[in-house]
Amino acid sequence: MKLIVSVKRVIDYNIKVRVKADNTGVDLANVKMALNPFCEIAVEEAIRLKEAGVASEVVVVSIGPTAVQEQLRTALALGADRAIHVETDELPEPLNVAKLLAKVIEAEQPGLVILGKQSIDSDNNQVGQMLAALAGRPQGTFASEVKVEGGKVLVTREVDGGLRTLSLDLPAIVTTDLRLNEPRYAKLPDIMKAKRKPLDVKTPADLGVELKQHITQLKVETPAQREAGIKVDSVDALIDKLKNEAKVI
Amino acid sequence: MRESMEFDVVIVGAGPAGLSAACRLMQQAREKEQELTVCVVEKGSEVGAHILSGAVIESRAMDELFPDWKEMGAPLNTPVTADEVYLFKSDTAAKKVPNALIPKTMHNTGHGLNNYVVSLGNVCRWLAEQAESLGVEVFPGFAAAEVLFNDDGSVKGVATGDMGITAAGEQGPNYMEGMELHAKYTLFAEGCRGHLGKLLIEKFQLDIHADTQHYGVGLKELWNIDPGKHRPGLVIHGSGWPLNTGGSYDTTGGFFLYHLENNQVVVGLIVDLNYTNPWLSPFDEFQRMKHHPVLADHLAGGNRVAYGARAITKGGFNALPKMTFPGGLLIGCNAGTLNFSKIKGTHTAMKSGMLAAEAVFEAITAGDKSSKELSSFNDKFKDSWAYDELFRSRNFGPAMHKFGPILGGAFNFVDQNIFAGKLPITLHDEKADYAQLKPADQCPKVDYPKPDGRLSFDKLSSVFISNTNHEEDQPCHLKLKDASIPIAQNLPLYAEPAQRYCPAGVYEVIEEGSGPRFQINAQNCVHCKTCDIKDPAQNITWVVPEGAGGPNYPNM
Numbered sequence: 132m133k134l135i136v137s138v139k140r141v142i143d144y145n146i147k148v149r150v151k152a153d154n155t156g157v158d159l160a161n162v163k164m165a166l167n168p169f170c171e172i173a174v175e176e177a178i179r180l181k182e183a184g185v186a187s188e189v190v191v192v193s194i195g196p197t198a199v200q201e202q203l204r205t206a207l208a209l210g211a212d213r214a215i216h217v218e219t220d221e222l223p224e225p226l227n228v229a230k231l232l233a234k235v236i237e238a239e240q241p242g243l244v245i246l247g248k249q250s251i252d253s254d255n256n257q258v259g260q261m262l263a264a265l266a267g268r269p270q271g272t273f274a275s276e277v278k279v280e281g282g283k284v285l286v287t288r289e290v291d292g293g294l295r296t297l298s299l300d301l302p303a304i305v306t307t308d309l310r311l312n313e314p315r316y317a318k319l320p321d322i323m324k325a326k327r328k329p330l331d332v333k334t335p336a337d338l339g340v341e342l343k344q345h346i347t348q349l350k351v352e353t354p355a356q357r358e359a360g361i362k363v364d365s366v367d368a369l370i371d372k373l374k375n376e377a378k379v380i
Numbered sequence: 381m382r383e384s385m386e387f388d389v390v391i392v393g394a395g396p397a398g399l400s401a402a403c404r405l406m407q408q409a410r411e412k413e414q415e416l417t418v419c420v421v422e423k424g425s426e427v428g429a430h431i432l433s434g435a436v437i438e439s440r441a442m443d444e445l446f447p448d449w450k451e452m453g454a455p456l457n458t459p460v461t462a463d464e465v466y467l468f469k470s471d472t473a474a475k476k477v478p479n480a481l482i483p484k485t486m487h488n489t490g491h492g493l494n495n496y497v498v499s500l501g502n503v504c505r506w507l508a509e510q511a512e513s514l515g516v517e518v519f520p521g522f523a524a525a526e527v528l529f530n531d532d533g534s535v536k537g538v539a540t541g542d543m544g545i546t547a548a549g550e551q552g553p554n555y556m557e558g559m560e561l562h563a564k565y566t567l568f569a570e571g572c573r574g575h576l577g578k579l580l581i582e583k584f585q586l587d588i589h590a591d592t593q594h595y596g597v598g599l600k601e602l603w604n605i606d607p608g609k610h611r612p613g614l615v616i617h618g619s620g621w622p623l624n625t626g627g628s629y630d631t632t633g634g635f636f637l638y639h640l641e642n643n644q645v646v647v648g649l650i651v652d653l654n655y656t657n658p659w660l661s662p663f664d665e666f667q668r669m670k671h672h673p674v675l676a677d678h679l680a681g682g683n684r685v686a687y688g689a690r691a692i693t694k695g696g697f698n699a700l701p702k703m704t705f706p707g708g709l710l711i712g713c714n715a716g717t718l719n720f721s722k723i724k725g726t727h728t729a730m731k732s733g734m735l736a737a738e739a740v741f742e743a744i745t746a747g748d749k750s751s752k753e754l755s756s757f758n759d760k761f762k763d764s765w766a767y768d769e770l771f772r773s774r775n776f777g778p779a780m781h782k783f784g785p786i787l788g789g790a791f792n793f794v795d796q797n798i799f800a801g802k803l804p805i806t807l808h809d810e811k812a813d814y815a816q817l818k819p820a821d822q823c824p825k826v827d828y829p830k831p832d833g834r835l836s837f838d839k840l841s842s843v844f845i846s847n848t849n850h851e852e853d854q855p856c857h858l859k860l861k862d863a864s865i866p867i868a869q870n871l872p873l874y875a876e877p878a879q880r881y882c883p884a885g886v887y888e889v890i891e892e893g894s895g896p897r898f899q900i901n902a903q904n905c906v907h908c909k910t911c912d913i914k915d916p917a918q919n920i921t922w923v924v925p926e927g928a929g930g931p932n933y934p935n936m
Contacts, residue, residue: 143425145849145932149685152604152643161502162934163426163847316543316556319519320385 132242132279132301134177134186136211137232138170138193139222140202141252150353157252157351166202169247171209172307175314176277177245178210185279186243188212192235195222200330207325208317214330219342227335227342229261234338236266241302243284248273248306259306269299273308382539384560387417387517388744390537391567392524392576394422395431396500396726397712398569399507400445401733401740406514407445408741416744418516419561420508421540423523423907425928427508428501430571430907432600432690432936433726434636434648435500436460436488436615440765441730443494446510454506456496457641460488461613466674468620474674477618483789483796485721485773488615497613497638497646499935500726523924527576528560534751535707537562538576543926546853564751565740566708569733572693573909575923577714586701586710592812593716594695594777596633597910599666599883600648601842602935605682607643614639617723621672622665623651629824631655631665632780636723637675644685644935645678650692650723653813653881653914654781657823661880662910663689664828667836676835687842688933689883689908694720697774698808704758707751709736717766721773721796731766772801778809817916820875839885843904847932848884850903850925857925858886858900858911865919866898874916881914906931 142148142157143165149158166174180186191206193199194217203214217231236244244266249256263270271277271286275294278285284303287296289310299305317325335342363369373380389405391398402420409416424430439456442449449456465477465486479487488495508518525541537560544555568577572595581587619634633651640646649669651662670679693716703715711717711732718725739757761767775795780788795803831837850857860866870876871889876898878887884906888899907930912922 143847143932145425146847146934147845160935161428161499161505163429163932165425313554315554318556319522319540319559319561320383322519323517 132186133188133190133239134180135236135239135241135244136170136173136177136189136191136206137244137246137258138174138191138202138206139167139247139250140164140193140195140199141167141250144168144251150351154350154352156348164198164201166205167247167250169249169251169307169309171314172309172311173245173247174206174209174211175312176307179312180277180279181210190215190239190241192217192232194228194231195219203330204325205317207328207330208322209315210321213328216330216332217338218332218334223342224344224346225255225257226261226345227340228258229265230340231335231338232258232262233265234340236262243279243302244304246304246306248308259304263304266304268302268304270304270306271297271299272306274305275308275310277305277311382557382560384562387419387561387563389416389418389565389567389740390561390563391418391420391569392538393569393571393574393714394420394424394427394508394518394520395504395569395571395712395729396507397714397729397733398567399504399511399733400441400730401567401569401711401737402511402516403445403507403514404734404737405741406511406516408737410514412745414745416741420511420516420518421522421524421538421561422518422520423924423927424520424930425932426520427518428505429520429932430930431501431504432598432688432933433500434600434638434646434723435498435726436495436638436724437498437500437503437726438722438724439494439496439727441727441734445730445734452510455502456498458497458613458639460495460497460615462611462615463488464614464616466616466618468618468622468672468674470621470625471668471671472673474618474672481793483721483792485719485776485796486617486723497615497640499640501933501936503726521928523927524576525558525924527579528562530707530751533706535566535580535705536751537566541924541927545855545926547855549855552853564744564748565754567711567733567736567740568708568714569711570714572691572713573912573922574714575912575921577710578912580705580710581701584705586703586705590701591695591698591808592810593693593699594781594809595653595813595913596650596692596694597653597662597689597881597883597908598648598650598692599662599689600646600687600936601684602686603645603647603679603682603684605643605645605678609678610643610645611639612641618674622669629657630784631657631660634723635669635675637678645682647675647679652694653691653910654811654816656816656818657826658817658820658874658877659823659826659880661826661828663839663842663883664826667831668829670835679835684837684845686845686934686936688846688931688936689906689910691909691913692725693718694777696720696777697770698778698806700770703732703761704754706753709739709754709757711736717770719769719773721776721792722769728766728770731764732761735760735764772796774801775803775805775807778807781809782807814914814916814918817874817877819873839883843884843906846884846906847934848904848906848930849932850905850929852903854926856900856902857923858902858905859921859923861919861921865917867896869917870915871896878911878915878920881910883908883910887911
């Protein structure tokens, strides 16, 4: 069975995010970038399925400028077999990403697609669900356990108040939650080998997808600084403030 | 048995020295059409993540390494356009020092000099790209934790640290054993007070003919300033208040403020680590210094983007250890090639790396199988401009230490401007920095003002913007030889100075019911190495934590 894993290049989770002076976005100049942690978990899960003999090939896909090849190489060093880079100037919005991935799936015919549940930069949590709809395949989101058994995948999902296990027909779309696994470190010899693993570059046109813009980002702002609170000396004063100043009662 | 990999050359540290060596090695291999395998390991999560420097750099070494660096897009974008030097008389008064009275080595314009205000981190990122495109394997996120030796005692290579060891010292779920990297020659380019370099200096007694090494700690911030105040290429240096206000307050050091590109300014303070008052806090000196009108004028209305700190090897020529030993070399600040009289070390570090690369390549092409000591490097180094300028500046630091900043400065003016460093005398300074502290009860306490949150900040919010992170569940990388010393000895004698000299708040003395307790917050460590240098009992040993830990400096 072939597995497809999509990965995204995002700002490293250790970095304090800084908004550009003109409020057009986040300042990424010379800032450390990394594999999105949820995508890293997706890669790890795929490699484990391959090591367990369930999967025969792991293909990683990323969409964006040339720089995303760095993250594809990281995934290859972790154990993926080959990579597909869909080259775009910008990081496209979720629906475009889902459309591009749907075309990749159409061409590759994988048995299972694993994605991170969301990226830590835009936090949309949409691509997996959109992809399932576009591909007309079942979806198991927020997976904390994945088991492949007899043509089905059992996905344990973290839901409010407990765990819910679904049985999905393959091919299926699975998105990962944080507790699914703890990703491994890449080994030095594997990082060297990853440089020679196949990496195909495609354009949206090659895949027959026209990127459309549905969302316009108006402004990015730093959250307002919280002002220091005050102490009131009596309950009456508190009620007065709530009533007349905050106007909440 | 650990796995191993074989290379012709292994380089520890992706800074200016290590990357210049890597590039020069590959350039020679290409010229001679010879196969050569070179690997660089770097403990930072990416190249540049742990690089912290002013920086004004002289382009001389870069001109030699990549003559067309400009066309290649090296990030040397801001030539120095103006040079100002101040003597701060008090927290408000300052005297601008006329150019004619400044030691020549400190001039950044004129004299046919090509100096640039840069982010050294970004220069290193660029050098790493060049190295990779020349065929060097660059591995960020891998810390060289151990030196490996051959049976004959020569250096065989290094081993990277194990990953995924828990705080209790056990193998965690994602444990990965370290790897041995074997090489014909290993170059150590860890920067100031490299922990492997320190071991090598001791083992091979590289410093027996050198003076005691001296250090400073540099603290730096990157600011976005009001575009109306931005003067790209303006370089300001100075000394005096707050470190030296006469009397017993006589610490040497100096500040800098450079205007970079994109409305950005760097501001910093270097505090010489031979200071004597254990109450002194380099971090708080730096914070209060920014309130001086000369500096506040540039910063007011701006906002702080990044913070970091790093020790500096500043002993210069007299303290320079032997740089060669069987199987390898110490290069750059790991040896101590910084020219303190110029307040610059990048060009000499790069040059030392390039010369090492030439000596190593010659030895390898001559068919050397064994790991010899490359004495040819010493001849190359002696014939180089790097040696010449370090020799001429040999008295600069010792004069400051011996005569103080005013008379020492006067000596340096005469020595550098009239005799061009060729006076037939050499001053020495043999007392180690850690031995300089006086007992706390003999020194005035320092009452530092509270940070105002606009120009000055507290330690923790500062460390926060160094983007420092260490995998939490790992053994502490700051080793105490004797765990009782901080409380039993350092606290009564020196009021445990680690609480103050550490610029990242790693060390704390916490009062508890049962008495004071020494706490090490290793996850805050910005890898500056000051504790390894300044602890009066030399009780703290800095070792590398798990690879990729530490600061993530952007544009520093």
